[in-house]
Amino acid sequence: MAMSNEELTKELFTPADISHAASEKLSSEVVSAWKDAFRRLFRNKGAMISLVILIIIIGMSIIGPMTSKYSADDQSLIRSNLPPKVTALSWLPFLNGKENGVDMYQERGVKQDFWFGTDTLGRDQWTRTWDGTRISLLIALIAALADMFIGVVYGGISGYFGGAIDNVMQRIVEIISGIPYLVWVILLILILQPGLLTITIAILATNWIAMSRIVRGEMLKFKNQEFVLASRTLGAGNGRIIFRHLIPNSLGMIIVNTMFSVPNAIFFEAFLSFIGLGIRDPQASLGSLLSSAYTVLQLHPYQTLYPGLVISLLLICFNILGDGLRDAFDPKLRR
Structure with missing residues (x-):
């Protein structure tokens, strides 16, 4: 039988022991935007594998040439066009030093193993490949620095x-970007000799254009928001607002686009060197190695294998890592 209203008394109820602070207590760990972005990046298996491969390639470009007793310029026609040989792995058909069933090392009396073989002039392809990788990575570093300094500063000032x-x-910017890369290089070759300096000047002249436009767009988006108005009200100057408030808020976008500009610079250098407008002998780059090996491709295909493999890994891994960074730093792409 239901209890009547007269029987409901205060003594029948017990107050709940609830703290007012408990309602404001956060149920999970508080993380910053940067920590959250890097946590999502570390969960991206493709980006992490690419990062490991890039670290290995960068490390080999530093220590690789030191592991051979031959420099990149040591020549000997006795050991010209030797196929790759690694004695410990001679059971593998492409590392036994044989060509058309003939042991070329035994026939010429060469006792030293050449892990990547030799080129037409008898130079060690192992040393030249890692030397060339070092040059290509240097070009990539120059492109990244051009983006980070010239592009960011130019776009920040313009947009603010x-x-x-x-x-x-x-x-x-429109005038500079209206002249293609190749025309810039040809114009520079009329003044300078083809080489690292010419490519560097061409990159410094044009490679920062895309970054400046991206940063300009970010400045236009942020400069009228409340935190900028508050900084200006407190007496912050234009330089402080740009470099201490606006650019740091755009840093995620800057990092992502810098990462995408690196493979473009590597490919640009390789293309110029391949057509003879970039790095030339005796200097080695991945593009110049591919250009030299292309002339003997049908006879000695191994000479294109290793430089081609390294440049392919660089381009693929930088692009996958760039995709991972974009997914990590862009809140709209959170899964």
Whole structure:
């Protein structure tokens, strides 16, 4: 039988022991945006595998040439066009030093193993491949620095000040970007010799354009928000607002686009060297090694194998790592 209203008394109820602070207690760990981004990056298996491969390649470009007693310029026609040989792995058909069933090392009396073989002039392809990788990575570093300094500063100033300053700076960008890379290089070759300096100047002249436009867009998006108004009200100057507030808030986008510009610079250098407008002998780069090996491709295909494999790994791994960084830093792409 239901209890009547008269029987409901205060003594029948017990107050709940609830703290007012408990309602405001956070149920999970508080992490910053950067920590959350890196945590999602570390969960990306493809990006992590690519990062490990890149670290290995960078390490080999530093220590690889030191492991051979031959420098990149040591020549000897006695050991010209030797196939790869690793005595400990001679059971593998492509590392036994044989060509058309003939042991080329035994026939020429060469006792030293050449892990990547030799080229037409008898130079050690192991040393030249890692030397060439070092040059290609140097080009990539120059491109990244051009993006980080020239592109970020130029785009930040243009987007923040706007008006006539932005208009003039963007017209300059349009003029520079209207001239293709290849034309820049050809014009520089008329003044300078083909080589690392020519490619460096071409990259410094044009490679930062895309980054400057991205940073300019970020400045236009952020410069009218409340935190900028608060900084200006507290007396912060334009330089402090740009470099201490606006650019740090755009850093995720800057890192991602810098990572994507690196493989473009590596491919650009390889293409120029392949067509004879970049690095030339006796200097080695991945592009120049492929160019030299292309002339004997049908007779000695192994000479294109290792430089081609290294440059392919660099391009693929940088792009996969760039995708991982984009997924990690862009909140819209969170899974």
